[in-house]
Amino acid sequence: DSGVTQTPKHLITATGQRVTLRCSPRSGDLSVYWYQQSLDQGLQFLIQYYNGEERAKGNILERFSAQQFPDLHSELNLSSLELGDSALYFCASSPPGQGWHEQYFGPGTRLTVT
């Protein structure tokens, strides 16, 4: 158990709908990262937040948005869902401080769009 929690574990929804994925980082970690993992694309970095502020952006679609709240949990909002959005969504957290740190991954949310 990495200490990072994600809810829900599974989500099945229809095209055109909107969903919210939730992530709680490890105690003491200020950074939260969101990744999308689909079968043929590996792990794609979406976005990073650090202590409530957006820090880095990857290949995140305009239909997707995220935020990090004062208690440091984060939510990833996916709207106007398409079949191609079906994937595993991971969040990860890392400790504060200069330099690179290990990213601890949560168990993931499996999203199925039908």
Add this chain to the structure above:
Amino acid sequence: GENVEQHPSTLSVQEGDSAVIKCTYSDSASNYFPWYKQELGKRPQLIIDIRSNVGEKKDQRIAVTLNKTAKHFSLHITETQPEDSAVYFCAASIAGGSEKLVFGKGTKLTVNP
């Protein structure tokens, strides 16, 4: 843009043999290179990482080598065991003030008993 190429995509070895997975990266300013192991249906977990000021790092049966000139790094697993079977991902940091990692597409390693 930034890119990490990983080879091979699948690798099958006999128990006790060594396994080598190779990655190349495009951003010459990359300075952090982690390797993650992901078992089926589970989360990726860091197994080893290396920073650009080091050429090699070892942790028991696992080692990573880095060649900054050639922009490639490799994962070496010796005396493989069936529990090493998993998908392995390499990653490279992106420079420019962000804390972004770019991942390779993964190598599915199967260790046959």
